[in-house]
Amino acid sequence: MSDEGFASLAGPFASPIGGLTWDGECVLASLPGEDRVVAIALDGSTKELRRHSAGTTRLAMGAGGRVFACQPRARRVACLEPDGRATVPAQWIDGRLPNRPFDLDVDARGRVWFSDRQRRGASSPLFPARPGSSVLRLESSESGSWEQICAIDQVPGPGALAVAPDDSALYLVRGHDVEPGVSWELLRYPISGPEAGPPGVLARGGQGVFEQVRSVSDLATLPDGDVALLGASSGGSAAIWRMTPEGAITDRVELPPESTCLALGSPGEVFVGGVGGMVFRQTRSALWAATEGTHPRAAENPERC
Amino acid sequence: MVRSDVGEDGLLRICPDSAELLPIADGLKLCEGPVWHAAQGCLYFSEIVGDTIWRWDPKVGRSPHIRPSGHANGLALDGQGSLIVAGWSERCVWRAEAGGERAVLVDNHLGVPLNTPNDVIVAGDGSILFTDPDSALHTPGMAGADVQRYLEVAGVYRRRPDGELTLLDSDFESPNGLCLSPDESVLYVDDTSLGLVRAFDVDRDGGVGNSRVFHRLRGEEPGAADGMKVDQEGNLYTTGPGGIHVLAPDGRWLGRIRIPDRTTNLGFGDADWRTLYITTWSGVFQLRLGIPGLPIGSARVPG
Numbered sequence: 001m002s003d004e005g006f007a008s009l010a011g012p013f014a015s016p017i018g019g020l021t022w023d024g025e026c027v028l029a030s031l032p033g034e035d036r037v038v039a040i041a042l043d044g045s046t047k048e049l050r051r052h053s054a055g056t057t058r059l060a061m062g063a064g065g066r067v068f069a070c071q072p073r074a075r076r077v078a079c080l081e082p083d084g085r086a087t088v089p090a091q092w093i094d095g096r097l098p099n100r101p102f103d104l105d106v107d108a109r110g111r112v113w114f115s116d117r118q119r120r121g122a123s124s125p126l127f128p129a130r131p132g133s134s135v136l137r138l139e140s141s142e143s144g145s146w147e148q149i150c151a152i153d154q155v156p157g158p159g160a161l162a163v164a165p166d167d168s169a170l171y172l173v174r175g176h177d178v179e180p181g182v183s184w185e186l187l188r189y190p191i192s193g194p195e196a197g198p199p200g201v202l203a204r205g206g207q208g209v210f211e212q213v214r215s216v217s218d219l220a221t222l223p224d225g226d227v228a229l230l231g232a233s234s235g236g237s238a239a240i241w242r243m244t245p246e247g248a249i250t251d252r253v254e255l256p257p258e259s260t261c262l263a264l265g266s267p268g269e270v271f272v273g274g275v276g277g278m279v280f281r282q283t284r285s286a287l288w289a290a291t292e293g294t295h296p297r298a299a300e301n302p303e304r305c
Numbered sequence: 306m307v308r309s310d311v312g313e314d315g316l317l318r319i320c321p322d323s324a325e326l327l328p329i330a331d332g333l334k335l336c337e338g339p340v341w342h343a344a345q346g347c348l349y350f351s352e353i354v355g356d357t358i359w360r361w362d363p364k365v366g367r368s369p370h371i372r373p374s375g376h377a378n379g380l381a382l383d384g385q386g387s388l389i390v391a392g393w394s395e396r397c398v399w400r401a402e403a404g405g406e407r408a409v410l411v412d413n414h415l416g417v418p419l420n421t422p423n424d425v426i427v428a429g430d431g432s433i434l435f436t437d438p439d440s441a442l443h444t445p446g447m448a449g450a451d452v453q454r455y456l457e458v459a460g461v462y463r464r465r466p467d468g469e470l471t472l473l474d475s476d477f478e479s480p481n482g483l484c485l486s487p488d489e490s491v492l493y494v495d496d497t498s499l500g501l502v503r504a505f506d507v508d509r510d511g512g513v514g515n516s517r518v519f520h521r522l523r524g525e526e527p528g529a530a531d532g533m534k535v536d537q538e539g540n541l542y543t544t545g546p547g548g549i550h551v552l553a554p555d556g557r558w559l560g561r562i563r564i565p566d567r568t569t570n571l572g573f574g575d576a577d578w579r580t581l582y583i584t585t586w587s588g589v590f591q592l593r594l595g596i597p598g599l600p601i602g603s604a605r606v607p608g
Contacts, residue, residue: 052454054443075445078452086453097445126335126354126586127445 006256006272006280010040017273019058019103020263021067026305027263027271028067029279030056037069037080040279041305049304050080058103058261060112068112070101075122075129077101077114077138089138089146096130098148099123103218107163112138113151113170115158133158135172135196151196152189159184162219162227163191169245170196171227173216181206184216186229188245202247203229209241209249217260223267223292226250230262230272240270242287253287256280267294307592308563316551316560319540319595326564330359330367331588337532338380338391338424339582339589341574343604348574349388350584351377354446358388358401361589371401376447379424379482379532379570382602384431391422394441394449398422398433398464411435411464414472417455424482424532424570429489429605431466432511434473436480436494461494463511473513474505482532482570486554487539487599493519495530495543502530502543502552520552524561532570532584536596542581544568549583564590573598 011017015033022028026039028049037050037059050056055073062068065082075097079087089112091097099122104114116134123129135152152158157176164171170191175184183205189196205213213231220228225245232238238255240262259274268289270282307326309316330336334354341348348361351374358371358380371377375395383389388401389410396419397412410433412419421441426434438459442452458475461483465471478498485492485507492505492513502520505513522530524546533543539554548564549571566585574580578597583590599605 050453052439052442054452054454071443074443074448074452076448078448080453084453085451087450088448088452091446091448 006270006282008044009042009271009279009281010038010044010046011273011276011278013038013277016275016277017261017279018056019070020261020271020273020279021059021061022263022265022271023061023065023067023304025303027265027279027281028059028304029273030059030069031277032057037067039304042281045305047305050086053080054078054086056080058101060104060106062106062112063110068104068106070104070114072100072102075100075127077104077112089140090148093130093136093148093150096128098136099129099133101136102158103160105161105163107167108165109167110140113161113163114138115161115172117158132156133176135161135170149194151194153195160216160219160230162221164221164225164245165223166225167191168225171202171219171221172199173219173229175205175215178204183214186216186219186227186247188247202227202243203241205231218262220262220264222264222288223294228262228264228270228287230255230259232258232260238272238274240272240287251287253282253285264288267292310547310561310563312558312560313553315540315553316562319536319551319559320562320592321595324593326590326592329361329582329589329591333359333588335569335586336584336589337378337569339570339572339574339584340380340382340388340601341572341578341580341582342382342386343574343576343600343602344386346576348572348582348589349380350582350589351380351390353378353393358390371405375449376441378422378441379435381425381427381433383427383433384603384605386603389425389427389433391425391435393421393423394447396421396441396449396451398425398435410468411462411470414456414460414462414470418451420454420456420459421449423480426483426485427601428463428485428511430511433464434461434483434485434492435464436461436477436483438477438479438481438497440479440497461492461513465511471512474516476516477503481530482543484534484541486535487537493533493535493541493543495533497529497531500530500545502533502541519556520550520558522546522550527567528564531568534571534573534598536573536594536598537578538596540596542571544570549581562592566590572601 018030018032056069067080186203187199218230238259242251360370378393379391420439460475482495504519506515522545526547
């Protein structure tokens with residue numbers, strides 16, 4: 001176990017942190033309860049990046065300074081453009097709409113993967129929802145138009161997800177009806193064709209080292225392909241586990257209580273946020289040594305800070 | 306036969322028990338903006354999710370008039386008989402030109418892009434009044450080219466014939482349907498989120514004041530304060546829970562005309578202006594009433 005300590009970077013904000021992402025110079029944080037997204041510089045100074053953010057929760061950096069955003073209330077993934085606009089790459093899929101996008105990641109090819117949780121009452125005759133939960137993917141054609149396809153169909157309770165840096169695998173936490181005594185499981189889906197899978201199980205809540213870990217709320221992949229998993233115990237404590245693509249745990253970092261989301265910054269730097277509305281920063285993190293280099297999908301800095 | 310809930314005697318004079326509610330269009334998705342074109346003898350209405358403005362001729366039926374429509378919402382007619390469109394997802398108010406082109410009349414306030422114009426009317430002096438909530442920016446599946454909200458307010462605006470735009474009021478959560486009293490001395494605006502009708506006195510310059518809650522809608526049935534119109538006696542008809550709620554000019558609830566689908570808007574039509582056209586989530590109904598509505602477009606009677 002290692003714990004280099006987290007320092008407060010910004011907050012408390014008036015609402016929980018919905019999601020974090022690193023844009024190369026500052027960390028972006030969504031505040032769904034305040035319906036806005038802020039940009040936080042490393043000195044803690046905060047600028048409002050977006051007001052009226054349509055309930056944006058999870059964030060992920062795309063190419064060209066774009067920020068992709070889960071907007072579960074509007075049942076879509078939107079793109080916060082560098083020029084201030086917000087666009088919706090694709091809305092309908094086979095005549096239906098997503099249910100409730102929960103988490104997303106952008107792969108090396110610029111495709112946007114997101115988990116779509118079924119929600120009671122989401123569907124209506126006017127705005128029918130896709131049946132069941134799934135993982136969907138947005139991808140653009142050469143002409144620049146986007147389409148939305150189903151990458152993993154009928155996966156109960158999909159939550160946090162992350163794509164391997166080399167696009168070889170999708171990691172997905174599912175946390176619903178796994179089986180008695182198992183509150184969640186981390187799945188690894190090989191990516192080869194249009195669809196991902198079949199999956200292998202890397203970890204399960206309630207078993208082994210995760211016996212006390214009741215939920216996993218966020219994932220990230222490291223430059224070498226390892227996976228960072230943010231989990232919380234029933235007592236409220238939280239930690240990040242680092243594991244290999246095969247599921248072997250190599251490190252653990254304690255987090256401020258009630259942390260729910262994370263973002264990797266510059267090499268050796270980790271940001272976490274949570275229900276208390278605080279954003280914390282850890283430098284020289286044992287989780288991710290500076291010598292490991294930059295994530296291959298490190299963001300292009302659009303000078304937001 | 307139409308079902309109604311009578312609150313005051315006045316409703317039976319407006320909508321007798323013998324009145325028949327007839328469907329004229331069904332199988333559609335989110336109809337809105339019914340507007341009767343007297344010179345053409347037809348009804349125009351929008352189908353928001355279906356992305357179409359329809360033309361319905363009593364003799365030949367329904368045909369698509371404008372498709373795609375940019376998820377157009379409320380419709381009105383100007384004095385020349387042109388359709389004035391609350392462009393909703395396209396974030397503007399536009400006029401349908403004879404050649405099929407769209408002339409954008411308003412798309413910003415003081416240089417800031419509008420939210421999503423929802424409903425529109427034309428006043429006697431040719432001014433265009435419209436509501437501008439942000440609903441299309443976050444309604445699933447209805448996104449236009451840009452879904453970022455820029456304005457801090459969700460307001461009601463007046464565009465004068467010379468193009469000057471004035472923010473009349475912004476004390477709303479979600480301004481929606483609107484209409485003027487027969488003498489245009491009172492402006493009524495539905496606030497969907499708050500479930501109420503707000504009234505304003507209109508001054509000689511077209512500005513508004515004396516904002517007040519005119520009526521709070523009641524009912525648990527599907528339906529909301531969405532679209533509204535007045536008849537020639539000044540009675541106000543607004544969509545609401547369970548159907549069309551009818552209010553006397555002094556705000557008394559006269560009753561409710563029950564509609565077997567979630568209502569969205571209404572408009573008077575036919576040669577005598579005594580047919581009420583009611584749009585719903587899935588279609589359009591017509592209902593003959595005892596009191597005519599206000600003529601619109603080129604049929605408007607100068608005040």
